[in-house]
Amino acid sequence: MEYDFKTLEKFWQKRWEKDGAYDVDNNSSNPKYYVLDMFPYPSGAGLHVGHPLGYIASDIFARYKRLKGFNVLHPMGFDAFGLPAEQYAIEHGIHPAVSTENNINNFRKQLDNIGFCYDWSREIKTCDPSYYKWTQWIFLQLFKSWYNRKANKAEPIERLVKIFEQEGNKEYPFPNAKVSIPGYPSLIFSNEDWKHFDEVTRQTILMEYRLAYCGYGEVNWCEALGTVLANDEVINGVSERGGYPVVKKKLRQWYMRITEYADRLQSDLDTLDWSDAMKEMQTNWIGKSTGAEIVFPFSNPPDGEEKGLRVYTTRPDTIFGVDFMVMAPEHELVGQITTSRQKAAVDEYVTYVKSRSERERMTEKKISGCFTGAYVINPVNGKEVPVWISEYVLAGYGTGAIMAVPSGDERDHKFAKHFKIPITNIFGDLYNGEDAIMDKQVVIQNSGFISGLPVKEAAEKIVSRLEEDGIGLRKVNYKMRDAAFSRQRYWGEPFPIMWKEGIAYPLDESKLPLELPHVDSYKPGPEGEGPLANIQSWTDQSLETNTMPGYAGSSWYFLRYMDPHNEKVFCDRKVSDYWNQVDLYIGGTEHAVGHLLYSRMWTKVLYDLGHIGFNEPFKKLLNQGMIQGSSRFVYRKRGSNSFVSLGLIEQYETDKIYVDVNIVDGVELDMEAFKKWRNGEYADAEFILEDGKYVCGVEVEKMSKSKFNTVNPDDLVNKFGADTFRMYEMFLGPVEQSKPWDTKGIEGVHRFLKKLWRLFYDEQKGKVWTEETPTTQEWKILHRTIKKVEEDIERFSFNTVVSAFMIAVNELTDLPCHKKQVLENLLILLTPFAPHVAEELWHRLGNEGSILDAAFPKWEEKYLIESSRNYPVAVNGKTRTELNISLDATQKEVEELVLANEIVQKWLEGKTPKKIIYVKNRMINVVAG
RNA sequence: GCCCGGAUGGCGGAAUUGGUAGACGCGCCAGACUCAAAAUCUGGUAUUGGCAACAAUGUGCAGGUUCGAUUCCUGUUCCGGGCACCA
Structure with a gap:
């Protein structure tokens, strides 16, 4: 009677399905x-x-x-x-x-x-109308809400309308200070103003408060393909498909006003049981920083309202070290301040930057930039400094412009060196002219009234002064931007939005779901709009033609x-x-x-x-962690049909070719299978072997079809069974860790399950399990295993649980122990890992109900108590011998025992020990002179 | 470039709080059973030297703290993930 995993796994899967073993009730006393x-x-x-x-x-x-x-x-x-x-x-x-x-x-x-x-x-399936009906419904709730900063929560937009009717918006300014109200000079309006605004103005204003809102954003536009591309479809400024040029284009987009939640998203991380690394990544993404916004007046102010360049800095203490300013090339003032002499150069540079993705701009090591010809006055010392534009300053962060302090910032330093801009030293002897001083535990020098102060105090003092003078203010900034929430694509949730005279109106909730219409062509619509723009019946109703992004349904x-x-x-x-x-x-x-x-x-x-x-x-x-692929390679002698084994490739000129990992046993190629592979493409292959084998090359990389290193779980389940497969995946290593897949080791786990089976049934003798009462030693094996399994599952260390099972089964086999009382508890422990075989043996032991609902056994201390243990004894930190010592031994007794030991005496070489370190349950170390 | 991880035998990994480095499994070597093979079982297996006892070395690399470091600190190399339209 052997372990017939195929039959028993199918049997129990069907049975569990029939019994609804996995149905979960929303009402339970548990x-x-x-x-x-x-x-x-x-x-x-x-x-x-x-x-x-x-x-x-x-x-x-x-x-x-x-x-x-x-x-x-x-x-x-x-x-x-x-x-x-x-x-x-x-x-x-x-x-x-x-x-x-x-x-x-x-x-x-x-x-x-x-x-x-x-x-x-x-x-659930996110593309199912009965599901995305509610994705659309939640979108509408976001659309119909605003963030009340005083109450610190989202509220229905009607409440905001009431506030506007009563008191205007003076207490609730626009979340985004860069907006403007068409035909109205200020960003603050009164209740009277609100009453006189027309519908379009009112809706435009409300849109600036909504949590889901419409605005304009830049996308990767490929003219040749007539479509918008995802970042990973753009490589080095050209489209992945076809290699056509890609530029940035402003398109109407939907956004989530996630920035209003930045602070709560940050502070609530404290309430979560996530890894520090994960919290850190989110913290960095949110990117909360405190600093100051400072206005540097232009030497020759342009026409219009802006008479100065507004910058955001986290280091206001370095303001005396400002040697130049840098604006993002997209900054709206660039055109106005550029002098006629510099215009051609600036235009050329702006065009270059337009062709660059944000990713490329951040990754770029090469320094580039262009002088605008304009100057600003440093408000603290009256110094005139030049204004540059450069791609290392991003339009979307802060104010889109920075004050550059080369002696205090690495990138500014490189920029100054590259363009030979003179550098002001505000760190005294610390600054050697080669590296910027990024350290914040320093004293600021050569800085007027803040000279001699440490960074923090200097910053405090300077910001207070700037605020008094009305040229700067304290500011909390977030790196996080509002999330773009639309795609110019077909296969996504339609927005329940209808456009009328440029105003977005929500569909009535009773009309949901707004179903995605059938299309015959997936080609983009005119001007970069999505495919929905090609459907007459859709555009006739003035429905939104964008669709929602992938993360809508998963949110x-x-x-x-x-x-x-x-x-x-x-x-x-x-x-x-x-x-x-x-x-x-x-x-x-x-x-x-x-x-x-x-x-x-x-x-x-x-x-x-x-x-x-x-x-x-x-x-x-x-x-x-990610399971990486382990790719295999064969080496073809150039211009021939001969394949050279790995150890011999030095002797030939060869080309490395991917080979399907599934026709390689470890590193040894199955030559017959290779000849049949890819419809006989290599049917005539000849092999140059080493020791009669063809050895393949190995590389660990991402698992992907094109690398022929994917392994299908179906094949393994077929060959070894689901229980083996489940346990082997866990046995590979810690879940959190990335590791390469290697099918080779799976047999070890399969052997373990067969060995487990043999504790119950012998191939010749049949049933070997008994109802005898277990010995203390047998109980001990069980209870030690219960403890280990429970503790390790609780800390998600599944690989060590598998080895604990192996140790238990090895020990029970060695004894041998076939006793039901021990074995049936072991089966319960095993159920989460190998449910099929556990259920099968559970029933064979004569149990009635399903093992899925058995009670997890409790380990008892009394079986685990030890009276002595083998202590490693080290002399000067090096382990030299072992001594078995009672666990209740005192320091004095241990010292006597240790010093009486021959090996210890030998290594002491006649010296008197200075100290004997005895850590109960751990080790003993003798420190000699 | 910036942020976050990781690195231990031939391979996957173990060592939970600073306390015997290499559990468990794979692979490999030897043996038992067999006409033979498979399966199964037994023993060995970090490296170097040695018949052995044993000794030295050893957790990416270079330092440091400590009686004692895979574990803590500083620096550094390489590999993986993310960087806002892949999901």
Whole structure:
């Protein structure tokens, strides 16, 4: 009777499905626990072994919590809108809805193979109208809300209208100071003004307060393709497809006013159980800084209102070291202040910068810039300094202009050196003319009335003075920008917005969902608009032609799982009150800032508006590492059909060619399979072997189809079973760590399960398990394992749990022990990892109900108590011997025992020990003279 | 460029709070069973020297703190992820 994983796994999967073993109820007397995976984008390539890593980890934890008596919500769905499906449609003419559906079915089948405990009755797909109805509904709530900075929360826009009617906006200024009201000179208006504004003006004003708003933003525009490109479709300023030039173009865009939440997104990080690295990344992204905004008056002020250059600096203390100013090339004043002599050079430079992506601009090491011909006056010392433009200053951050202090900032320093701008030293002897002084623990010198002060005090003093003089003010700044929330694409959620005379009006909520219309062509519309602009029936209704970005549906999906079939509301408040936050969220670090920040913001908005009762979505976050591919290479002798084994390639001139990792055993090529590979492309291959083998080259890189290094979990499940596959993925190493995939080791885990099986059944003898009473030693093995398994699962160290199982099974086999009382507890421990075999053996032991609902055993101290242990004994820090010493030995007794030891005496070489360090339960160290 | 990780035997990794570096598994070597192979089982396996006992070296690299460092500190190299329209 052997371990027939194929039959038993299929049997239990069917049985569990039939019994609804994974259905979860929204009512339970048990405490709740919510375990969530970051749902996948169903790509056409299907699942590879990297995907399930996090899913297996969460599945184990969910099953573990269930055994511990929790009501566990563990759902799965698909992030189904996105660019690749649309790209596939353009290339193959297959509608994204069709290819997406196929991909989802494929993913689902692959996931089912692995035996996850998802409650599939709660499955969601973001492209399903019954789902995106509520994405649109939430968008409308954002559109109809504003952020009340005094109450520090989102409120319905009607309340803002009431405020305007009563008192104008003097207490609630525009969130963005750069706006202007058409036909109105100021940014402050009274209640009387409001009454006299026409509808267009009123709506324009309200738009500047809405949490979802329309504005203008730059996109990557490719004239030749007639379309807007994503950043990763642009390489070195040209399109990835075709290599056509890409420039920036301003287009009407929707935005999320996430900046209003910057402070709360920052401070609420303290309430979350996330890794410090993750919190740090979010903190850096939010980029809160305190500094000052300072106005430097122009020597020759341009026409218009702006008579000075407004800069933001976090180092106002260095103002006496300003040697030049730098504006972003897009800065609106550039055209006005450029002198006629410099105009040609500035125009040329601005054109160059237009062709550069923001990424390229930040990455660029080469220094570039252009003098505008204009000068400003430093308000603190009257010094005249030149104004430059350069791509290293970004228009979107701060005021889009900086005061450059070469002696105090690395980039400014390089810029000054490059353009030979004289440098003022404000750090005395510290500054050597070669490196800028970025250290903040220094004293400022050569700086008028702040000379001799440390950085912090100098900054304080200078800002106070600037504020008194009305030329500067303290300012908190955020690096984070409002999130662009529209795409000029087809395959996304349509906006429930209708345009009338340039004003956006929300559709009535009863009209939702606004369904995505069918199109025959995915070509972009005129002027860079999305494909929806080509549909007459759509444009006839003046509907918005942009669609929502990929992160729209994923910003709230964790809420829909709680109440997936509700047609009246996105999620019933009672239900979300029960399930509350996601207790454990597992996913990759690549979502560190995007998805996780947007979800946090949406959660806060829904909380502010009273739709849910918690303001953070994910209590604990666990980041799974990436499984890298391990690529294999063969080496073809140039101009021939001969392939040279790795060890011999020095002797030939060869070309390195990718070979499918699946036809290589370790590093040894299966030559027959190679000949058949790629429809016999290499059927006539000849091999130059070493030791009768063809050895392949190996490289670790990203897993991808084009590198032939993807491994399909289906193949492994077929060959070894789901239980083996699950355990092997965990056995590879810590979940959080990235590591290369190597199929070779899977057999070790498979052997372990067979060995486990043999504790119950022998191939010849059949049943070997017994009802005998276990010995103390056998209990000890069990209880030590219970303790280890429980503690390691709690700290998400799944790889060490697997080895604990192996140790237990090895020890029980060695004894041997076949006793039911020990074995059935072991099976419960194993259930989260290998549910199929555990359930099978559980029933074979004569148990009735499902092991999925067994109670996790409790370990007892009494089985684990030791009276003595082997201590390592070191002399001067080097371990020299071992001594078995009673655990209750005193320092004095230990010293006597140790000094009596021959080996210790030998290493003391006659010296008297200075000190004997004895750490109970750890080690002993003898320090000699 | 900026931000965040990582680096330990031939390979994946273990060492949870500064306390025996290399658990567990793969691979490899030897042996048992077998006509043979597979499967299974037993033993060995960081490196160097030595028959061995044993000794020296050893956690990317260079320093430091400590009785004691894979673990803490400073510097540095290489690799991975992110940088706002891939998701």
